[in-house]
Amino acid sequence: DVKVTQSSRYLVKRTGEKVFLECVQDMDHENMFWYRQDPGLGLRLIYFSYDVKMKEKGDIPEGYSVSREKKERFSLILESASTNQTSMYLCASSSPVQGRGSAQHFGDGTRLSIL
Amino acid sequence: AQRVTQPEKLLSVFKGAPVELKCNYSYSGSPELFWYVQYSRQRLQLLLRHISRESIKGFTADLNKGETSFHLKKPFAQEEDSAMYYCALSGRNKLVFGAGTILRVKS
Numbered sequence: 001d002v003k004v005t006q007s008s009r010y011l012v013k014r015t016g017e018k019v020f021l022e023c024v025q026d027m028d029h030e031n032m033f034w035y036r037q038d039p040g041l042g043l044r045l046i047y048f049s050y051d052v053k054m055k056e057k058g059d060i061p062e063g064y065s066v067s068r069e070k071k072e073r074f075s076l077i078l079e080s081a082s083t084n085q086t087s088m089y090l091c092a093s094s095s096p097v098q099g100r101g102s103a104q105h106f107g108d109g110t111r112l113s114i115l
Numbered sequence: 116a117q118r119v120t121q122p123e124k125l126l127s128v129f130k131g132a133p134v135e136l137k138c139n140y141s142y143s144g145s146p147e148l149f150w151y152v153q154y155s156r157q158r159l160q161l162l163l164r165h166i167s168r169e170s171i172k173g174f175t176a177d178l179n180k181g182e183t184s185f186h187l188k189k190p191f192a193q194e195e196d197s198a199m200y201y202c203a204l205s206g207r208n209k210l211v212f213g214a215g216t217i218l219r220v221k222s
Contacts, residue, residue: 043212106159106160
């Protein structure tokens, strides 16, 4: 069974801080994703990565960056946290299927509050 | 552009009643569609995908390319079906999610 582990369930930070959210998966998946989940907006893709050291912007990358130094780990970085980044953050992973999309496996989420 | 629309934010039904959660999509190629579910205090998980043509927990979903829809249906709702449901469209290894529909099953 795929396990996607996010380092924190709850996190409280102050505006202007640099924030790191960590995600680890144990199924040797090539693809990893970071989303934010907000009521009425669904899941919005922030960044994703197809391979180590590769990253691509999603739909809402502003104010965020990512790091993928190892295949199993994908980090989301809030360079200078702001109150509008208060949200639930979800990490996911998947294994690519030739020519098709593939189901993603999600972590429990990190509820981040920026004060 | 890829887009998924779930027109209902909240659907409230009585136990034993039929359920239909609506999903419409916009995609220029051959779509691959999924339904994900998130129960209270649990992680988001895959419910079903259209290519499998399977029934999971009594739910089914049929892809209608003419109407660009992928509605989720269950003939008799149960209280444990209460959850947030997301429809998702896959393209190039990414998923595009709808805004989600909260299903509340009342006893």
